[in-house]
Amino acid sequence: xxxxxxxxxxxxxxxxxxxxxxxxxxxxxxxxxxxxxxxxxxxxxxxxxxxxxxxxxxxxxxxxxxxxxxxxxxxxxxxxxxxxxxxxxxxxxxxxxxxxxxxxxxxxxxxxxxxxxxxxxxxxxxxxxxxxxxxxxxxxxxxxxxxxxxxxxxxxxxxxxxxxxxxxxxxxxxxxxxxxxxxxxxxxxxxxxxxxxxxxxxxxxxxxxxxxxxxxxxxxxxxxxxxxxxxxxxxxxxxxxxxxxxxxxxxxxxxxxxxxxxxxxxxxxxxxxxxxxxxxxxxxxxxxxxxxxxxxxxxxxxxxxxxxxxx
Numbered sequence: 001x002x003x004x005x006x007x008x009x010x011x012x013x014x015x016x017x018x019x020x021x022x023x024x025x026x027x028x029x030x031x032x033x034x035x036x037x038x039x040x041x042x043x044x045x046x047x048x049x050x051x052x053x054x055x056x057x058x059x060x061x062x063x064x065x066x067x068x069x070x071x072x073x074x075x076x077x078x079x080x081x082x083x084x085x086x087x088x089x090x091x092x093x094x095x096x097x098x099x100x101x102x103x104x105x106x107x108x109x110x111x112x113x114x115x116x117x118x119x120x121x122x123x124x125x126x127x128x129x130x131x132x133x134x135x136x137x138x139x140x141x142x143x144x145x146x147x148x149x150x151x152x153x154x155x156x157x158x159x160x161x162x163x164x165x166x167x168x169x170x171x172x173x174x175x176x177x178x179x180x181x182x183x184x185x186x187x188x189x190x191x192x193x194x195x196x197x198x199x200x201x202x203x204x205x206x207x208x209x210x211x212x213x214x215x216x217x218x219x220x221x222x223x224x225x226x227x228x229x230x231x232x233x234x235x236x237x238x239x240x241x242x243x244x245x246x247x248x249x250x251x252x253x254x255x256x257x258x259x260x261x262x263x264x265x266x267x268x269x270x271x272x273x274x275x276x277x278x279x280x281x282x283x284x285x286x287x288x289x290x291x292x293x294x295x296x297x298x299x300x301x302x303x304x305x306x307x308x309x310x311x
Contacts, residue, residue, distance in 0.1 A: 030055040033308040040301035053077045094148030099140050106145025107158025107174035108193045112136030114205040115216035116240035118250040120285035122270035133234020133256035135203045135220045137195040138172030152181030170197035185209040199224045212242040230259030249273045258294030279310045
């Protein structure tokens, strides 16, 4: 009898494990990554070499209703800093995302920069204390995202409850609408949002793909509540070209009107390139910002090269 009980319990445990594995799966992904970064002559670069130190754990499954569920955690430098839950109920009803931390999934966060680049945005890697005219501010901790596509229209919304990041009061929220039904290859979008009670944001953009070329333009505006902080209006333009299936290059320029009677326009330019073959990717960029933060003569340069293998 005892032997029969042991056999029965073993079989039951095996069926439960099998059912659990069948319902969903958990995978780990990462990359072999090496980066070289160089600052301009008036800054101390220090050791320019660094390596990637993150892996991502991803789980997926399906509910009895046929909804796709997912979870992911990024372990970065020994700390979980990007993690989220997703619930995709299908094309008609959309996808819901909850960001535990550091995941800007929807709203203006997902469309903060629609200008094409092969490796790095022209304002990337710059020393700046402002928003560079880039929208999508607000907390990513305990925030919600919702995305749905209806024909040629895509709607993306974001919401973070009051003081979710502990730095602002008032709710962080934004909504964005994308339309792709005007001309083949052309996408346009518009969005508005609020970062608590500190700033209002808006953006409008267009991106057009013609053969191997992709053209992009985006105009964004940030209005700050504080009278002492100058509002920002940015015009960002760029083009990328797929030289072949493996090589892409890009060039871009952004001008930010920093507001205020004494501020100078901040101007950023940059070129970048990428090469992909199988699991290997090589990326490089060279950026320059003049009159950063609206301060005349505050110039900055950045160059970078990275090599990675995904697995």
